[in-house]
Amino acid sequence: MESWVVATGSVFLYILVTIVLGAVANRRMSVDLEDFLLYGRKAGFVVLYLTVVATYHSAFAFLGSGGFFYRHGIGFWEAGTWTVLTGAITYTLGVRIWALGKRFSYITPADMLADFYESEAVRVVVALVSVLFTILYIQVQAQGLGYIISVASGDRISFEVGTLVLMIVAGGYLMAGGLRAVYWTDVIQGVWMYVAVWAGALVLSHRLFGGPLALWRRVAAERPDLLSLPGPEGFFTPGMWIGMSVALSFGIVLQPHIMIRYYTAVSGRTIKWLGATTPIFLMTLYIPAALVGLGGAIILPDLAIPDQIFPELLVRYAPAWLTGLILAGATAAAMSTLDSILHANMTVLTRDVYQRYIAPDEQPRHYVWVGRAIVLGLLIIGYILSVRTFAFLVTLVTLSGAGALQLLPGTLGVCYPTRRVFTKSGMLAGVGVGLAVLYVTLVIAPHALGIHGAIWSLTANFATCISVSAFTKAPSRDTLLRIHGAIEDYVYGSGEAGLEEALRSTLDPIPKVPHATDSA
Amino acid sequence: MSTRSHYLPRSRNGWVALVAFLGLMALVQPPIVFWVDSHLGSRWLLGLPFLYVYLGAVYFALIGVLLWALRRSV
Numbered sequence: 072m073e074s075w076v077v078a079t080g081s082v083f084l085y086i087l088v089t090i091v092l093g094a095v096a097n098r099r100m101s102v103d104l105e106d107f108l109l110y111g112r113k114a115g116f117v118v119l120y121l122t123v124v125a126t127y128h129s130a131f132a133f134l135g136s137g138g139f140f141y142r143h144g145i146g147f148w149e150a151g152t153w154t155v156l157t158g159a160i161t162y163t164l165g166v167r168i169w170a171l172g173k174r175f176s177y178i179t180p181a182d183m184l185a186d187f188y189e190s191e192a193v194r195v196v197v198a199l200v201s202v203l204f205t206i207l208y209i210q211v212q213a214q215g216l217g218y219i220i221s222v223a224s225g226d227r228i229s230f231e232v233g234t235l236v237l238m239i240v241a242g243g244y245l246m247a248g249g250l251r252a253v254y255w256t257d258v259i260q261g262v263w264m265y266v267a268v269w270a271g272a273l274v275l276s277h278r279l280f281g282g283p284l285a286l287w288r289r290v291a292a293e294r295p296d297l298l299s300l301p302g303p304e305g306f307f308t309p310g311m312w313i314g315m316s317v318a319l320s321f322g323i324v325l326q327p328h329i330m331i332r333y334y335t336a337v338s339g340r341t342i343k344w345l346g347a348t349t350p351i352f353l354m355t356l357y358i359p360a361a362l363v364g365l366g367g368a369i370i371l372p373d374l375a376i377p378d379q380i381f382p383e384l385l386v387r388y389a390p391a392w393l394t395g396l397i398l399a400g401a402t403a404a405a406m407s408t409l410d411s412i413l414h415a416n417m418t419v420l421t422r423d424v425y426q427r428y429i430a431p432d433e434q435p436r437h438y439v440w441v442g443r444a445i446v447l448g449l450l451i452i453g454y455i456l457s458v459r460t461f462a463f464l465v466t467l468v469t470l471s472g473a474g475a476l477q478l479l480p481g482t483l484g485v486c487y488p489t490r491r492v493f494t495k496s497g498m499l500a501g502v503g504v505g506l507a508v509l510y511v512t513l514v515i516a517p518h519a520l521g522i523h524g525a526i527w528s529l530t531a532n533f534a535t536c537i538s539v540s541a542f543t544k545a546p547s548r549d550t551l552l553r554i555h556g557a558i559e560d561y562v563y564g565s566g567e568a569g570l571e572e573a574l575r576s577t578l579d580p581i582p583k584v585p586h587a588t589d590s591a
Numbered sequence: 592m593s594t595r596s597h598y599l600p601r602s603r604n605g606w607v608a609l610v611a612f613l614g615l616m617a618l619v620q621p622p623i624v625f626w627v628d629s630h631l632g633s634r635w636l637l638g639l640p641f642l643y644v645y646l647g648a649v650y651f652a653l654i655g656v657l658l659w660a661l662r663r664s665v
Contacts, residue, residue: 145640145642145643148642148643148646148647149619149646151646151650152616152619152650154650155616155653155654155657158654158657159612159657162657162660162661284638284639287638287639288638291640298640298642298643299628299632299642300624300625300628300629300632309621309625312620312621313620313621316620343661344661346657346661347654347657347660347661348654348657350650350654350657351654354654486597487597488594488596488597489597489598490594490596558597563601
């Protein structure tokens with residue numbers, strides 16, 4: 072059998088598995104917004120673990136990380152810092168977001184921030200930031216999918232057709248089964264991508280070098296510049312090191328597709344387990360990526376596009392079955408992020424825009440169908456963006472990584488009670504100034520003084536938020552008592568038992584917001 | 592309602608976890624990591640470059656702190 076048939080067949084076998092899971096999830100789904108959007112807040116540790124790691128690691132982790140090691144060397148092992156930080160943020164901040172979501176029935180990040188800051192403007196700004204800075208990842212993942220299928224088939228299936236087929240599959244199972252389908256497919260995708268990248272790296276390092284240790288010795292002998300900081304091109308300066316640590320931990324956690332996952336946990340303890348253990352998966356995925364990237368720099372030193380190093384090595388040096396297994400793993404990495412971003416944007420647009428401002432009093436079934444229509448619209452936009460080139464997209468993609476990071480001061484103001492209370496004016500001014508500084512330090516004068524734009528923008532955001540909050544109106548005492556009181560009680564008081572008791576005694580936790588749990 | 596800051600731990604275990612995590616994180620951030628690279632970067636450990644092993648060891652120690660905090664219900 073020809074190798075391209077084996078490789079393409081493996082990818083389509085994987086796709087078939089996800090379609091079956093989506094169909095089963097559809098049969099289990101009830102017509103309930105919390106079920107469709109939040110998995111009924113019943114996600115246990117294993118499912119939540121695998122969906123978080125599969126969502127966090129996108130096509131970039133599979134293709135881009137090898138490219139980074141290939142080009143910039145050992146400095147990319149810095150990735151461990153942001154993966155561990157992500158765990159710590161989940162452990163400390165994530166559990167508070169979960170508790171507030173459970174207590175006050177929040178569904179989106181904007182629900183929480185708008186409730187605390189008592190502001191519709193905050194809701195709109197948070198929804199806009201959430202959607203704008205993640206919608207482009209749809210395009211990025213879609214392009215990754217098209218590229219993977221094109222490589223697997225030896226260009227017999229075009230990039231455009233491959234992108235279209237895989238986007239339809241991801242959107243299809245999301246529309247059919249909601250977040251339950253996303254979570255179930257993420258379980259398969261998380262396991263598959265981890266096994267695939269390790270298997271590929273180990274087989275390639277044995278075939279090409281005689282093993283991982285021999286690979287490291289060859290790199291030291293032939294490309295010592297790859298084994299020191301700041302790397303061959305001087306990329307990993309101290310400012311970039313710190314900036315990437317912050318942007319790729321806080322910045323990703325605050326994106327809606329990760330933040331919404333916190334709401335879905337069955338308990339706060341589950342979130343803490345998640346925080347303590349996800350770095351093991353997230354960090355160790357970069358170990359084989361180092362073997363691929365550094366080994367690739369020795370074997371194929373003149374590759375025009377470093378991100379292609381993994382598939383190029385596979386196609387040239389790996390058996391067909393392994394190439395198929397790994398490209399299916401790469402497909403899993405891209406699809407698990409794509410479906411999560413589609414779901415997050417659908418949730419934000421359905422909840423924060425449609426349900427809030429257009430049709431507030433409809434039945435849950437109506438919102439489920441609106442959500443499906445929004446997914447369809449996002450798929451069409453994502454497809455057009457992925458097969459055409461727009462100049463403004465380059466700018467937006469550059470900004471995307473640190474965009475959601477601008478929600479950090481506002482989110483901390485909600486989740487960490489302190490004497491210095493942030494105000495809606497402070498929060499909004501901080502986001503505005505932060506985004507403006509981000510544009511300057513990423514687009515006009517990239518990483519000025521060798522410091523990552525994320526650090527510049529976050530510093531300006533915090534300074535603005537704190538100073539404006541000092542002389543503007545704080546949230547009402549009732550709101551502070553209600554939300555900060557709930558946090559105080561959960562973290563230092565009665566814990567989850569108290570939370571359950573408060574839920575039983577509260578009929579309408581969020582006034583004015585249509586209740587999300589009404590079943591049809 | 593208490594207005595005590597939530598940024599600072601209120602228990603001994605909380606302080607231990609915070610100080611250990613921040614201390615270890617400082618070991619993998621500039622300037623320390625660049626000092627390690629320039630002074631010890633040419634050495635090898637367990638058949639691997641020292642910087643690679645050093646960073647990996649600190650990352651696992653950081654995960655250890657998180658697991659310890661979980662075990663102690665911090």
